[in-house]
Amino acid sequence: MSMGVFWFRRDLRLADNPLLAKAANECDRLLPLYIDDPGEGTEWAEGAASRWWLQHSLASLNRELNRRGTRLSVRRGRPSEVLPKLVQTLGAERVYWNCRYEPQALVAERNTLAALRLLGCRGESGRASLLTIPESSGKPDGTPYRVFTAFWRARQRAGLDLDVRPAPARLPPPPHLPDEVIDLPLPGQWSDKFSAHWEPGERPAERRLQQFIEDGLGVYPGCRDFPARAGTSRLSPHLHFGEIGPRQIVAAVQAWAAESGQESAAESFLRQLGWREFAHHLLYHFPETPNRPLDLRFERFRWASDYGKSLTAWRRAETGFPIIDAGLRELWETGWMHNRVRLITASFLTKNLLVPWQEGAHWFWDTLLDADLANNTLGWQWVAGCGADAAPWFRIFNPVVQAERFDPQGDYVRRWLPALRRLEGKKAHQPWKSDCSRTNYPPPMVDLKTTRERALLRFRKLPKRGTRN
Template identity: 60%
Template sequence: SWTPGEAGARERLAAFLAEAAPAYAADRDRPDRAGTSRLSPHLHFGEISPRTIFAAVRHAEESGRLPGKAADKFRAELGWREFAHSLLFHHPELPHTPLREAFASFPWGEDEAALRAWQRGRTGYPIVDAGMRELWHTGWMHNRVRMIVASFLVKDLLIPWQKGAAWFWDTLVDADLANNAASWQWVAGCGADAAPYFRVFNPVLQGEKFDPEGAYVRRWVPELARLPDAFIHKPWQADIRTLKEAGVGLGTSYPEPMVDHADARTRALAAFEELKSSA
């Protein structure tokens, strides 16, 4: 939750510097921990400026309250935010048009049923579904999970990044035109300094690495809460007895995976090769 206004922004910054900031470099990718600043809504609505935050971080570092590694990592994230705004200034078409012109002819698919399943958190991949449900219920999603769900939409499902950007724009309380567009283009591989298209996030491995005990998934996908840690990110691999004891019915209480990730990755890479060969 957020307390709107400048006073709320200052309180959030002070709390972050006192609590989560010292471990920011290690915890920022863990959705199961309160490791991020959650200042994005305040920045978006102009309730606090990047300069104010930058100065506070520097003061905390110089006073010995904030390790240099954590300070550097947080400053880098502020820098990415400002870089996105610079991109939008110089490329006003950023929210709709790929910066890499070749991607204008990428063979995207149109699957409204798949898009709706993604939006509702019913993909059958727990870390993806947890993120999409957190977004719908709170208007916010952890940054690492934003990358995971975005990769799943554009690479596992081959749905245009603009569709995902539009959904985030409609649902995020911190929806920022520059950062939203730049981030989606980064994941899709068509933006500035973009992730290579062949980097396809594996939702199971991402979940196991960044939510190792499944606390985040259990919070937002409660129908899986009783599964053992070993299966919380891949319930389809659990045997019938384990599923029954956990009260999970694949295909009934929780969907089966809507795609096989390995097959989807192969399909995405083939589409990219098709794009390169036609360029």
């Protein structure tokens, strides 16, 4: 009787998981396993918000496994230690898992594979989290891409894998093991609010995709930048935890486009998946970038030396600029922030306040439900101007101008800032100009013009050259 272990990682789903189907076909008994590794990622260990999602996602996955005659086993420790012990206990011949491409995850995978080989156990890895394989996604000359458009065009020319397989109807029974219940530590009470906005799990992810295709995809290009509208898919946490796969999304969107004839809207949305692929491409080839700028010139950039109070005010949504404070309040209440608002808040922190981008990246990492190391790194380096295909260093988002353009009636800021609900229309974006009492809302913490000029002066002093070769 053949015995196997399927190690779930960032693929917490049964559909579009080819290696799980293979494991089910090859094994008479199969142990579905999740390993909670407290040391994974060191300083980039999972943030508080992500832990909330993870616990609920694992519970949802276990329910789906129960429906197919098996159950999820959860263990805590380093995979290179946990898996060999299980293999010896069970007499397992094979261990299956899907690759992750974060630096620490790759190290864990290599160490685990080496430990399994010493036992004569076969380890097999698959690809289920990305459309492309980062180690083979470079230019024809072997160097990595640094410009998104060139990267995405090359991926589209090569063709995207759209072989989406359904979830297995049944899975092999699990081996007999003593019950071991592991409760993942959750963040503080603030995370209790998340359940009012989100439902983790594979089936909720599929429903959200279908609803977006039916109600939002056709208007996506014109609505995606307006935070007061339901103009985005909000699939990012589901996608991060692998409750839905990118192949599933691409296949469903392309099928809709073929039927509706709205190829432009479909391409606009799929381009965002392309940015996710690009982020993982960059992280794989430049694994130091979560902490260091890709553009080496920025290692000499003169950030503010004493920024503690500024950073605290930004985190607490007390900057005095409504669009920024509304975004940070949305983040605290829901574990998510609209992408346009993410750009505005990040620009203000790094350019108007001159706080190092790593500080913002760490805050987002801890508070975002969709905290993804590759996407988080790409986003912050893009805004700061020090990453691949980054925004020009002289591009500094004016939060008032951005708010008036993308929240023209002030609906978004009033939703999250009760102190401004008496201000009508665009008045909500500049409350300091209103006669309305703003006792409960702070004045602007900085002058936008002065801080913009200060940032531009420091940017101009950067060396002309110094990017990585």
